[in-house]
Amino acid sequence: MTTVAPAPVAPAPAGRARRDRGGSTLWRYLLIRFLLIFPTVFILVTMVFVLMRITGDPITIALGGKLPPDQLAERIHQAGYDRPILVQYFEYLGHIFTGNFGTSITDGQPISQILVTHGGATLELTLYALLVAFVIGIPLGQVAAYFRDRWPDAVLRIFAILAYATPVFFAGLLLKLVFAVWLDVLPVAGRASTRTEILFSTMPNRTGIYLIDAIRTGDPQIIGDVLSHAVLPGVALGLLTAGIFLRLVRTNVIGTLSRDYVDAARSRGVSEIRLVRKHAWKPALIPIITVIGLQIAVLLGGAVLTETTFEWKGLGFELAYYLSKRDFVAVQGIVALLAVIVALTNFIVDIIAALIDPRVRY
Amino acid sequence: MRGLSRLWNRLPVVHQFKQSIGLQRGMLVAGLSITGFFLIIAALAPVISPYRFNQLRDANGLFGAQKPPSGAHLLGTTAGGYDVLSRVIWGTQTAFLVIIVAVLLSFFAGVFLGLLSGYLGGWLDRVLVVIADAVYAFPSLLLAIVAAIVISGGQSGLWSGILAAAISITVVFIPQYFRVIRAETIRIKSEAFVESAKVIGASTPRIMFRHVLRNSTRTLPLILTLNSSEAILTLAGLGFLGFGIEPTAAAEWGYDLNKAVSDVTSGIWWTSVFPGVAIVLVVLGVTLVGESLNDLADPRLRTRRRAAAQTPADAMAASQPVSQAAEDVL
Numbered sequence: 001m002t003t004v005a006p007a008p009v010a011p012a013p014a015g016r017a018r019r020d021r022g023g024s025t026l027w028r029y030l031l032i033r034f035l036l037i038f039p040t041v042f043i044l045v046t047m048v049f050v051l052m053r054i055t056g057d058p059i060t061i062a063l064g065g066k067l068p069p070d071q072l073a074e075r076i077h078q079a080g081y082d083r084p085i086l087v088q089y090f091e092y093l094g095h096i097f098t099g100n101f102g103t104s105i106t107d108g109q110p111i112s113q114i115l116v117t118h119g120g121a122t123l124e125l126t127l128y129a130l131l132v133a134f135v136i137g138i139p140l141g142q143v144a145a146y147f148r149d150r151w152p153d154a155v156l157r158i159f160a161i162l163a164y165a166t167p168v169f170f171a172g173l174l175l176k177l178v179f180a181v182w183l184d185v186l187p188v189a190g191r192a193s194t195r196t197e198i199l200f201s202t203m204p205n206r207t208g209i210y211l212i213d214a215i216r217t218g219d220p221q222i223i224g225d226v227l228s229h230a231v232l233p234g235v236a237l238g239l240l241t242a243g244i245f246l247r248l249v250r251t252n253v254i255g256t257l258s259r260d261y262v263d264a265a266r267s268r269g270v271s272e273i274r275l276v277r278k279h280a281w282k283p284a285l286i287p288i289i290t291v292i293g294l295q296i297a298v299l300l301g302g303a304v305l306t307e308t309t310f311e312w313k314g315l316g317f318e319l320a321y322y323l324s325k326r327d328f329v330a331v332q333g334i335v336a337l338l339a340v341i342v343a344l345t346n347f348i349v350d351i352i353a354a355l356i357d358p359r360v361r362y
Numbered sequence: 363m364r365g366l367s368r369l370w371n372r373l374p375v376v377h378q379f380k381q382s383i384g385l386q387r388g389m390l391v392a393g394l395s396i397t398g399f400f401l402i403i404a405a406l407a408p409v410i411s412p413y414r415f416n417q418l419r420d421a422n423g424l425f426g427a428q429k430p431p432s433g434a435h436l437l438g439t440t441a442g443g444y445d446v447l448s449r450v451i452w453g454t455q456t457a458f459l460v461i462i463v464a465v466l467l468s469f470f471a472g473v474f475l476g477l478l479s480g481y482l483g484g485w486l487d488r489v490l491v492v493i494a495d496a497v498y499a500f501p502s503l504l505l506a507i508v509a510a511i512v513i514s515g516g517q518s519g520l521w522s523g524i525l526a527a528a529i530s531i532t533v534v535f536i537p538q539y540f541r542v543i544r545a546e547t548i549r550i551k552s553e554a555f556v557e558s559a560k561v562i563g564a565s566t567p568r569i570m571f572r573h574v575l576r577n578s579t580r581t582l583p584l585i586l587t588l589n590s591s592e593a594i595l596t597l598a599g600l601g602f603l604g605f606g607i608e609p610t611a612a613a614e615w616g617y618d619l620n621k622a623v624s625d626v627t628s629g630i631w632w633t634s635v636f637p638g639v640a641i642v643l644v645v646l647g648v649t650l651v652g653e654s655l656n657d658l659a660d661p662r663l664r665t666r667r668r669a670a671a672q673t674p675a676d677a678m679a680a681s682q683p684v685s686q687a688a689e690d691v692l
Contacts, residue, residue: 005606038477039492039496040492040495040496040499043492043493043496043497044496046495047497048508051508051509051511051512052508052511052629054512092519133494134581143484148653149385152484158433158646161646161649161653162642162652164645164649165591165641165642165646166638166641166644166645167595167598167599167602167616167619167638167641167642167648169598169602170598170619170634170638170641170642173619173622173623173626173634173638174635174638176626176627177626177629177634179633180627181626181627181628181629182629188627188686189627219417280581281511294499297499297500297501298501300501301501301502301503301504301599302502302503303503304501304503305503305602308602308603309623314434319504319507320603320604323507323603323604323605324604328511331507331508335504335508336509338501338504339500341500342500342501343499346499
């Protein structure tokens with residue numbers, strides 16, 4: 001299978017890799033894996049284009065009824081939507097290749113500009129969520145493996161299913177209700193308080209990643225402000241992935257615990273806790289790294305919902321905004337952009353997996 | 363009579379139930395009860411629901427907005443002035459309708475394409491595999507949004523809304539069925555009975571649909587349940603982003619949660635907690651069934667009756683997250 005998507009979690013049978021040619025297989029793998037980015041992006045972008053244009057031209061959808069027909073026709077002509085669809089398609093492909101994802105209809109913003117101003121926020125949120133997922137999922141997965149088939153294991157498995165079954169926006173609303181409204185210990189929404197936002201807006205060459213900007217100001221109060229705003233969205237989005245990590249760690253550690261070398265260590269008197277934490281743990285890491293790649297796509301999808309829940313002004317928030325405005329050029333642009341981001345992160349994750357585990361080659 | 367009971371024992375869920383034991387049987391039973399409970403609610407919605415999902419007034423006048431739970435409105439009223447309990451009950455019906463339509467559509471399309479791709483092979487196979495992989499790697503909600511825009515332009519009535527949501531979800535699911543059936547087909551087509559059929563002179567469609575298809579369906583109950591739970595989450599996600607079904611056309615939990623976002627800030631909890639809990643419970647029920655089927659289908663994860671000590675030699679393949687568990691067979 002010419003898999004572009006998730007590299008198989010189960011590693012290929014060991015020893016089949018052509019060891020005699022040494023490092024050259026790695027480079028060949030890297031090259032092939034890199035080239036596979038293009039068909040993936042091409043297919044997704046084409047699909048989005050075809051689907052979006054079936055409905056008609058985006059200007060009529062966004063502004064139809066708001067403008068008189070002659071002005072509408074004028075704008076459609078200006079934007080070139082009255083030309084043959086194939087011409088438009090090739091122009092669109094050419095634009096995407098040069099990094100031009102189009103311009104939103106409602107407020108005339110270039111989509112690439114939206115990435116620059118809002119990409120940092122989504123990146124920051126995704127990283128917080130991954131951090132939460134690691135901190136919750138991995139230790140609990142080890143605990144579940146240690147207590148396998150006993151009650152702590154059963155409780156943790158139910159927790160994992162609940163984490164999966166709860167939509168991120170509902171988790172977000174519940175957290176908001178408890179910690180921001182009832183207990184009133186964390187802010188309700190946004191990325192920072194108004195004071196901090198104003199301070200950041202006057203800052204020279206800001207990164208858009210608030211934590212970095214806050215650290216650069218050197219003011220602990222601002223750092224605390226930014227972090228307190230990040231807790232609830234990070235946890236809401238992170239819980240979704242935490243459940244998946246928990247299950248993954250559990251099954252993999254249980255799997256490696258019955259290997260011969262673990263038995264050997266056990267017979268030497270290594271404690272069961274140490275077996276779970278050290279011996280069985282490292283081989284269990286490899287499938288986790290591959291799954292992180294898949295989770296990036298899940299997290300980006302979840303980020304759209306989390307950002308809407310917490311008014312976290314990132315790519316997802318913008319996407320939801322343009323959706324509500326029926327500005328489908330902007331939607332198409334942001335979706336295409338996310339397709340490129342997903343393809344690139346999957347590529348990077350596959351490379352890391354290949355570097356760590358020599359068996360992951362074609 | 364005996365033949366009938368044998369058939370009964372071989373039915374997907376019944377068979378696994380007989381096989382299960384202890385905690386696993388508990389999970390299966392819990393999942394089946396929760397799912398069954400909501401199915402009954404969905405079927406009886408017109409009878410048990412105190413009001414219609416789009417009802418704003420009764421004999422005593424308007425319900426009023428954001429009223430806390432009381433005798434007249436057991437779970438309170440929403441910001442739009444609807445009765446929360448009625449919206450939750452009717453929402454069950456919408457959710458199950460969407461699941462059924464979505465799962466049926468993706469099932470037929472995915473199985474057909476997978477069979478075709480796996481059995482015929484060649485360039486068709488390669489193209490379909492690359493497309494399926496590309497779609498699979500993409501955030502499913504975004505794809506569903508694009509599909510929803512295409513189908514309904516974003517707003518719709520009851521049946522058009524249900525169809526739009528179901529088709530949007532279908533687009534996301536086809537690759538999953540496709541991959542599983544394709545892998546099974548490739549495995550089966552090299553078996554002796556397929557070759558014998560060829561020798562006898564059976565036509566290609568006959569071999570595909572009679573011999574191969576019938577033998578490649580063993581993992582389908584599992585994928586069906588896992589996809590149902592994802593379908594609910596996708597539907598709720600679409601509704602939350604304002605791409606669901608209009609409140610006057612049907613009750614939809616995601617839409618209600620969207621309208622409840624601002625309520626939460628002012629401490630109004632009943633508009634969000636109840637529809638949210640309904641989503642969690644339905645997904646939980648369906649997932650528990652799917653999980654148990656998965657564990658029972660995999661001899662390494664199945665708790666045996668006699669040999670209690672479970673020693674999964676290599677649980678790697680079973681290590682995937684819920685939604686990917688279906689790929690274990692790949």
